[in-house]
Amino acid sequence: MNNNQYVVGIVGATGAVGQELVRLMHERNFPISRLRLFASARSAGKVVEFQGRKLVIEEAKPGVFADVDVAFFAAGGSVTRALAADAVKAGCLVIDKSSALRQDPKVPLVIPEINPEQLRHHGGIIANPNCSTAVMLMGLWPLHQLFGVKRIFVSTYQSVSGTGAEAVRELDDQIHALVEGKPVPRKVYPYQIAFNCIPQVDTFGPDGYTGEESKMAQESRKIMGLPNLKVSATCVRVPVVRAHSVAVSAEFERPVNLEQARAAIAAFPGAVLVDDPAQSKYPTPLDFAEKVKCGVGRLRIDTALDNGLAFWVSGDNLWKGAALNAVQNAELMAREGLLRPKAAAAAV
Ligand SMILES: NC(=O)c1ccc[n+]([C@@H]2O[C@H](COP(=O)([O-])OP(=O)(O)OC[C@H]3O[C@@H](n4cnc5c(N)ncnc54)[C@H](OP(=O)(O)O)[C@@H]3O)[C@@H](O)[C@H]2O)c1
Secondary structure (H helix, E strand, O other), X not given: OOOOOEEEEEEOOOOHHHHHHHHHHHHOOOOEEEEEEEEOOOOOOOEEEEOOEEEEOEEOOOOOOOOOOEEEEOOOHHHHHHHHHHHHHOOOEEEEOOOOOOOOOOOOEOOOOOOHHHHHOOOOEEEOOOHHHHHHHHHHHHHHXXXXXXXXXXXXXXXXXXXXXXXXXXXXXXXXXXXXXXXXXXXXXXXXXXXXXEOOOOOEOOOOOEHHHHHHHHHHHHHHOOOOOEEEEEEEEOOOOOOEEEEEEEEEOOOOOHHXXXXXXXXXXXXXXXXXXXXXXXOOHHHHOOOOOEEEEEEEEOOOOOOEEEEEXXXXXXXHHHHHHHHHHHHHHHHOOOOOOHHHXXXX
């Protein structure tokens, strides 16, 4: 990394993803000259600790990005739509976590282990994938490079933190209410999530698939550069606090080989191979919460598909599925000289 230091903004700093962004900025030593934290007017004035200093949350509104070099947006699609253009106009790079611009052909959608070259072709905004897509691709991409993927059937097991901070509180409140024999509070999900599974993540489209299921198809195609990839996904919310899991059955162009598949996963920078059936060794969400890499295991020949492999991935939706991928994109851009502080540019 060069010696540049950046004025960093985090929009949505009080949320589930925003809090992880603040934490990762610190833990990964992102070169910050000043950190500015933004949220809604409701949170303006609240105080957050960062590296022993107290930072005051500011209201995110037009005009606040004048001195910001890079702004991470983690406040939902409507905030991105309302404020990202203003940030870009102020010369700020926007690294967006929302789904608002992921399918915009002018906006690259980047996982640095898969399509880092796309970071060179942007108009001020870099999009980051949906959490279940990012986790799944940590298993699928290295297998695709070996065998050439044609179509996938996917089922997800998604944690409540994927919905945001309020859903984490809802699971906690419901478990306490059930244990104490009290009425079960319910606000975020259409059904009780404690001790249950809900086969709905996002709203339903006219084709019967939910928004999350459609995102898994569209985003996988864009990131892997495979516009004709066939994807059928069923996304399910489960009473897990953190880390999503995905069961994948994939059909490939070429004959598959289990040993080569395992070696490719083990060599891939975004994954850890945890695959020893005789010892009941495979990834679980508890083991892969707060981990940089995603766990891949349960690799086997898929008996229902030609050239098919079945596998399981667990990975942290708040990290690889959100905050970490965004920070990794910014780190790579800084390393490659694609991110320059405004102060340095002005001095030239
Ligand atoms: N959770 C995940 O695993 C995950 C994964 C991938 C992508 N994402 C995406 O990341 C974004 C944030 O998700 P989250 O799970 O962190 O949600 P969250 O916990 O509900 O947090 C939402 C954040 O947005 C802020 N916000 C809401 N309205 C705002 C406004 N009008 N102006 C400025 N800030 C506003 C909130 O501030 P207040 O506290 O002031 O309300 C809060 O900081 C979403 O776009 C989501 O789709 C999330």
